Amino acid sequence: MIDLVIVGAGPAGLGxxxxxxxxxxxxxxxxxxxxxxxxxxxxxxxxxxxKWVNGIAEAEKLYERAIQLGVNIQCGVSVYDLIKLDNGWCVYTTDKIIESKCLLLATGASETPIPIPGWTLPGVMSIGAAQVMGNVHRVKPGEQGIIIGVNxxxxxxxxxxxxxxxxxKSILLPQPSLLSGDAAKPEKMMESLLRLTHLAPSPLIRFGGKWVNAKLGARLYPKxxxxxxxxxIQLRKTALEIVGENQVEGVRIADISATGEVIHGTEKVVPADFVCIAGGLTPMSELAAVAGCSFCYVPELGGHVPLHNEFMQTNLNGLYVAGNITGVESAKxxxxxxxxxxxAIAHELNALGxxxxxxxxxAIVEVVETRRKALIQFQPGIEEAxxxxxxxFHESRGEAILM
Incomplete structure (x- = not known):
């Protein structure tokens, strides 16, 4: 039996x-x-x-350090079941069964789909898929694209x-529907944009972002x-349909009001050879559910997250979580x-010295400081949440609050 199995070789798992x-x-x-x-x-x-941030180079540094320390990294292996043992965990993979004293789930987050008429056409993909094509595989997803989803x-x-x-060509909103929810509301998406104005190349936009009210901004937003x-970036236009015969040829769009209602008679088709759908991210917590972990719904963290404390410990002995499975934030x-x-795991196994x-x-203070310095906040109120x-977590165990 080994000391620790980690599911997920992203920044949380490697760290x-x-x-x-x-x-x-x-x-x-x-x-x-x-x-x-x-x-x-x-x-x-x-x-x-x-300063340029090259994720591939950062990943390589973490990988090399882990290998140097003797960490066994197995890629191309999926985990499909977890069983709690009296003295640890049994991890079922597509390669073999592994027993460990402790288990860390660092499975990250998955993209939230927004169904749109025509989204099964070749050339339609998630925004994350386009990112991987371009930055990892060095393949263009297309020449002229439209992104549906402003976040x-x-x-x-x-x-x-x-x-x-x-x-x-543009980033615009999805059509209002039960499934698109707040993603189709200009006022809600204005809030998201205001959290990005500090990254804008224009000093005017950066300055304005500090003072604009989301509701007022949506009403004054240029068509x-x-x-x-x-x-x-268009908050007053919506994507009604992705059009094309055998592949993406364009997107049928229309103007919308500040509150999200479609203005009929304004429809037109904008040519494009690929479309990205950006519905946001949600914690990828299926394995935590399989393990029997308790959950809590926290919108600011992206949805349902495993209940855990500041040491990343869940309510199940020997089971820990880290990274976007605990809530959507930056890689840092x-x-x-x-x-x-x-x-914390080393401490549990009496190895921390x-x-x-x-x-x-x-280390906990470093997490808090890193969060506060983060360039991008995916949702407001993350620290309080x-x-x-x-x-x-502490209340569920009858413990005193540590932080």
């Missing part, structure tokens, strides 16, 4: 493996993708200070696609949108959470 292995634990990482790195692999962007993810990846030499990096936050989880509590406290989640 946890490194901190656990540095304290002498025998660690195995499993990931269904063919190479480690997770969402880091698709990231390539310039920060406001001019933090779509705006950030639109810029990355532009750097790949792809022309993004033809405004541009960031030359990309038209995920890595910091992984470090906490690795140290001297200054154990001090090391854990320092996490504190409330931790409170619920």
């Amino acid at each position: 946890a493996a490194i901190s656990a292995a540095e304290n002498g634990l025998k660690v195995c990482i499993l990931d269904e993708f063919v190479k480690p790195g997770g969402r880091l692999l698709g990231q390539l962007h310039e920060e406001p200070d001019g 933090v993810l779509s705006v950030a990846i639109a810029r990355e696609l532009q750097l790949c030499g792809v022309h993004i 033809n949108g405004f541009k960031m990096w030359g990309i038209s 936050v995920a890595r910091a959470q992984g470090t906490v989880a690795g140290l 001297n200054r154990a509590n001090e090391k854990l406290d320092e 996490r504190m409330e989640l931790h409170h619920k």
Whole structure:
């Protein structure tokens, strides 16, 4: 029986493996993708200070450090079942069965689909798929594209696609429906945009973002949108249908009011050879459910997340979580959470040695500081939501609140 199995070789999983292995634990990482790195692999962007972030290079550094520490990394392996043992966990994979003393789920997040008429045509893909095509495989998803869904993810990846030499004609809203929900409401999406104005190349947009009210901004928003990096972001237009015979040929759009109602008679078709659908992200927590973990619904964190404390420990002995399975945030936050989880697991297995509590406290502070410095916040109120989640964990166990 090994000390720790980690499911997920993204920044959280690799960060946890490194901190656990540095304290002498025998660690195995499993990931269904063919190479480690997770969402880091698709990231390539310039920060406001001019520094470029190359996710592939960052993933390679983490991978090399983990290998140097003796971590066993197995890619192309899926986990389909988890069984709690008296003294650990039994992990069922497509390759073999592994028993470990502790288990960390760092499975990340998945994209939320928004069904739109015509979305089964060749050339329609999720925004994350386009990111992987461009930044990982170096293949253009097309020449001229339209992104349906205005949110933090779509705006950030639109810029990355532009750097790949792809022309993004516009980013616009999906048609109002039960499934699209708030994603079709200009006022709600204005809130999302206001959290990105600090990244805008225009000083005017950056300044305005500090003062504009979301509801007022949606009403005053120009019908033809405004541009960031030359990309038209349109909150007063909606995608009614993706059109084409054998592949994407364009998108039928229409104007909408500030509250999201379609203005009939304004329909037209905008040509495009590919379409990305950006419905946002939600924690990928199926394995936690299989394990029998307790959950809590937290909208600010992206949906249902496993109940856990600040040490990334769930209500099940020996089961920990880290990264976007605990709530959708940046890769830097995920890595910091992984470090906490690795140290906490080492502490549980009596391997952390001297200054154990001090090391854990320092790692937890690092998570908080990394979150506060994050360039992108996927939802407002993340810090408060996490504190409330931790409170619920302690209350469920009859424990005193630690933070």
